[in-house]
Amino acid sequence: MTESPSLPHLPWNSPSARSDRPCVQDVSRALSYAELEAQSRAFAEQLDDLGIQRGDVIAIMLPNSVELIVAMLGAWIAGVVATPVNPTLTAREVTYQLEDSRARLLVGNAVEGVEVPALGADEMRRTPAAPTTRSIAIDPSRLALLVYTSGSTGAPKGVMLDHRNLEAMATGMAQHFELTENDHALLVLPLFHVNSICVTFLAPMSVGARVTVLERFAPRTFVDAMARFRPTYFSAVPAIFAHLAALPDDEAIDTGSLRFAVCGAAPVSPELLARCETRFGMSITEGYGLTEATCASACNPVSGVRKPGTVGPALPGQRIRIVDVRGEDVASGERGEIVISGPTVMRGYLNRIEATAETIEDGWLHTGDVGILDADGYLRVVDRIKDMIIRGGENIYPKEIEGVLATHPAVLEAAVVGRPDPVLGEVPVAFVVLAPGFETDAEELIAHCRVGLAKIKVPVALDIIDALPRNPVGKIDKPALRHALAAA
Structure with a gap:
């Protein structure tokens, strides 16, 4: 086993390790580096007392909080894998993730119908029994996170990320953003995503x-948080910047402490970023990545050439190519699929050998996105191959929504596509063909979706039509549906 000092993104290996320097805080409490390590060790001991063993999985379903971070770090100290769960998921969705990951414990409130034992945040142990002077050894190749992302088949897949993936991502981001011990990250995105975990937690820890x-x-x-805490940076999705741009003209934001902001997770217009930069005096750098590459793979620099409309060059340690359908490189300036290699590429999808093989070929991660690299190596994302909707930075796959609609007895066929939205980027809209002899309305079908889907996945509109458009080979013509929505 390799000793964990090779993993500088972990707080107990940080330059501030075991010190009284401020480490992490939420609205209710703050911990120093020494206190965070002690409470993480205490939770690791508690897991051991509960019979959770190395290699087991625990699910963490908590709102953004110090407790969530302690639970994740404590799991890693115990050699346990953490799978973060979106607290807004329905019981059906929670059950799927826990069963698929084989989680042995749910850290958070019990969910009706979910049989996995639950441990509330207020039940987490805070004081370790063993001395905190003992070193913490973590094998970099040990699995650290199972982050679930929806798949084109409609069934979410567990992305396996090990400690070496997280180290490469955190240290690469710290280098790219020129972070120092004087930086202060404001974490605003949900911690069930790798963006928050890596960009605004592990990177500053390193x-x-x-x-x-x-x-x-x-x-x-x-x-209020900007004025109260005076952070030096934050990471957000386009929907957040759209909300900020929509603030009343007399609403000011104290950005005097801010070095930069990061925008990622979904396409954003250069006009929106320019509007926020001009109005609020903040420097916004746009990036690109996906969970399967541990978070980000390209980003415009904080200092240096930033090219609006691009997501910047490849991050340290990663390589980006643009390839054609044969997997061969295209010329600079030409379109093709974005493929990525480097130490941030996931171990694979949990228990999905075929899906992993289709996504990673000879060490190159196929993103399913279409992009262009310019002569300077700056990437522009221009399209998506995968049938995916990005709503406010959240990936939504139509197949999952279509599958829930199909369970209604009145539904013969359903197709879901993204409709452009000025704030969220895209929102899901459904088109439904009724089975012969059945009657229902849009309200009933949307209510049916609410039972089995998180709020963000529920269609904002639903049209009942006589037939779905199809292409010459008989497949549902979703581009035609998208075109009609965009034109409308």
């Missing part, structure tokens, strides 16, 4: 900086 955690984003809360 340099001994500090983190302030907001439970959720709300414009007024964010404005």
Whole structure:
């Protein structure tokens, strides 16, 4: 086993390790580096007392909080894998993730119908029994996270990320953003995503900086947090910047402490970023990545040439190519699929050998996105191959929504596509063909979706039509549906 000092993104290996320097805080409490390590060790001991063994999986379903971070770090100390769960998921969705990951414990409130034992945040142990002077050894190749992302088949897949993946991502981001121990990250995105875990938690930990955690984003809360905590950077999705741009003209944001902001997770217009930069005096750098590459693979620099409309060059340690359908490189300036290699590429999808083989070929991760590399190596994302909707930075796959609609007895066929939205980027819209002899309406079908889907996946509109458009080979013509929505 390799000793964990080779993993500088972990707080106990940080330049500020075991010190009284501020480490992480939320609205209710703050911990120093020494206190965070002690409480993480205490939770690791508690897992051991509960019979959770090395290699087991625990699910963490908590709102953004210090407790969530302690649970994740404690799991890693115990050699346990953490799978973060979106607290807004329905019981059906939670059950699927827990069963697929074989989680032995749910850290969070019990969910009706979910049989996995639950441990509330207020039941987490805070004081370790063993001395904290003992070193913590973690094998970099040990699995650290199972992050679930929806798949084109409609069934979410567990992306396996090990400690070496997280180290490469965190240290690469710290280097790219020129982070130092004087930085202060404002964490506003949900911690069930790798963006928050890597960009605004592990990256600052690797340099001994500090983190302030907001439970959720709300414009007024964010404005207050900027003035109260005076962070040096934050990472957000386009929907957040759209909300900020929509603030009343007399609403100011104190950005005097801010070095930069990061925008990622979904396409964004250069006009929106320029509007926020001009109005609020903040420097926004746009990036690109996906869970399967541990978070980000390209990003415009904080200092240096930033090219609006691009997501910047490849991050340190990663390579990006643009390939044609044969997997061969295309010329600079030409379109093709974006493929990525490097130490951030996932181990694979949990228990999905075929899906992993289709996604990773000879070490290159096929993103399913279409892009262009310019002569300077800056990437522009221009399209998506995968049938995916990105709503406010959240990936939504139509197949999952279509599968829930299909369980209604009145539904013969359903197709879901993304409709352009000025704030969220895209929202799901459904088209349904009824089975012969059945009657229903849009309200009933949307209510049916609410039972089995998280709120973000529920269609914002549903049209009942006589027939779905089809292409010459008989497949549902979703581009035609998208075109009609865009034109409308």
